[in-house]
Amino acid sequence: MITQADLSTPYFPNWCPGCGNFGIWAAFKNAAIASGWDNTNTAFVAGIGCHGHMVNFVKLTSFEGLHGRAIPVASGIKLSNHRLNVFVFTGDGDCLGEGGNHFIHACRRNHNITVLLHNNNIYGLTTGQTSPTTRKDYKSKSTPDGNPDEPFKALNLAIAAGATFAARVYSNDIAGLSEMIIKANKHNGMSVIEILQPCITWNKECTPAFFTDNTYKLPDTYDPSNIVSALEKTLEFGEKKIPVGLFYKVEKPTAESEFPQIDEKPLVDTPPNKKDIQNLLQNLY
Amino acid sequence: MDNSTPTTDKEVQIGKYKVKVVRSLCIGAATCVAVSPNIFQLDNENKAVIQENATDAEANILMAAQSCPTKAIVIIDTETGMQVWPA
Numbered sequence: 001m002i003t004q005a006d007l008s009t010p011y012f013p014n015w016c017p018g019c020g021n022f023g024i025w026a027a028f029k030n031a032a033i034a035s036g037w038d039n040t041n042t043a044f045v046a047g048i049g050c051h052g053h054m055v056n057f058v059k060l061t062s063f064e065g066l067h068g069r070a071i072p073v074a075s076g077i078k079l080s081n082h083r084l085n086v087f088v089f090t091g092d093g094d095c096l097g098e099g100g101n102h103f104i105h106a107c108r109r110n111h112n113i114t115v116l117l118h119n120n121n122i123y124g125l126t127t128g129q130t131s132p133t134t135r136k137d138y139k140s141k142s143t144p145d146g147n148p149d150e151p152f153k154a155l156n157l158a159i160a161a162g163a164t165f166a167a168r169v170y171s172n173d174i175a176g177l178s179e180m181i182i183k184a185n186k187h188n189g190m191s192v193i194e195i196l197q198p199c200i201t202w203n204k205e206c207t208p209a210f211f212t213d214n215t216y217k218l219p220d221t222y223d224p225s226n227i228v229s230a231l232e233k234t235l236e237f238g239e240k241k242i243p244v245g246l247f248y249k250v251e252k253p254t255a256e257s258e259f260p261q262i263d264e265k266p267l268v269d270t271p272p273n274k275k276d277i278q279n280l281l282q283n284l285y
Numbered sequence: 286m287d288n289s290t291p292t293t294d295k296e297v298q299i300g301k302y303k304v305k306v307v308r309s310l311c312i313g314a315a316t317c318v319a320v321s322p323n324i325f326q327l328d329n330e331n332k333a334v335i336q337e338n339a340t341d342a343e344a345n346i347l348m349a350a351q352s353c354p355t356k357a358i359v360i361i362d363t364e365t366g367m368q369v370w371p372a
Contacts, residue, residue, distance in 0.1 A: 013352075016354070017314075018316055018354025018355070022319035022320065023315055026318070026320075172318075174318060174319060174322075207312070208312050212331050
């Protein structure tokens, strides 16, 4: 049985007071306790950004990748030992800016990992520059005359690229987020949870009040297996029009299931198949 | 979301601390809930409320207060009579 104490490190988070990362941190730990995730069965990778400090505040085997490179590290872990629960913590800048290429191809290959995409619509750690999800015309340090670009719609991109589980939750809905993390991990394939997150310090638009006032839960009648309606739903964003919940879920072969070498046991348990390559080398000289 | 009766602006004794949420300052950032869920929950108006008869380590309660962006949680040490937070 896993307890809060098992997951606690000696460090208290250094995020700004009011940061949405606190809710994500609590939700993930609650999910780990409910599901029995520990160092024998779980690993996670974080990228660069405020979210990346998660490696210091959750006592599980974890790695911090280079900027934008959390996903390839995670997919490597999963391929090496596909029995592990593998999570990625990544930000809107880290995942969709520096790591955009990794993100779309991980979705396309349907790696069996869970990506927690902290979306605060800003580069928070570097003090508030425009990110790939910042709205058009938003004024920031990097776009003082207004952002000239249209933002990515993260879930639209994920589904179009091939992710087989796509959901959105507000960071301060700690119970709902915890439940969604468990559901995403149980899904066999690439799971992306876009987490709407306030950046109290640098983004004065996406406040807790903005998210509570403008989000609504997808109704029970919504069918998450329909890719067309899911893609349409991901385009919806505005006043009183930010859907949260499970947008899309479909069963497809995972990247890991395409490798017969790991059918019976994980790569990490398979001894190297040593062969004499002297003859091959001789041919090269 | 907790639906119990709010104890807003009401001081609640928890160990040596007297704790109060200033409702007018609370913006529903929920960091106190993330840090000390035993003590703090959000009510239907997304304001933090203190759970009756709840307990937590004093250090954790203090960290929950310190993680509030609007300093809406006030803590008084009843042994010394001093306000611990906001300092």
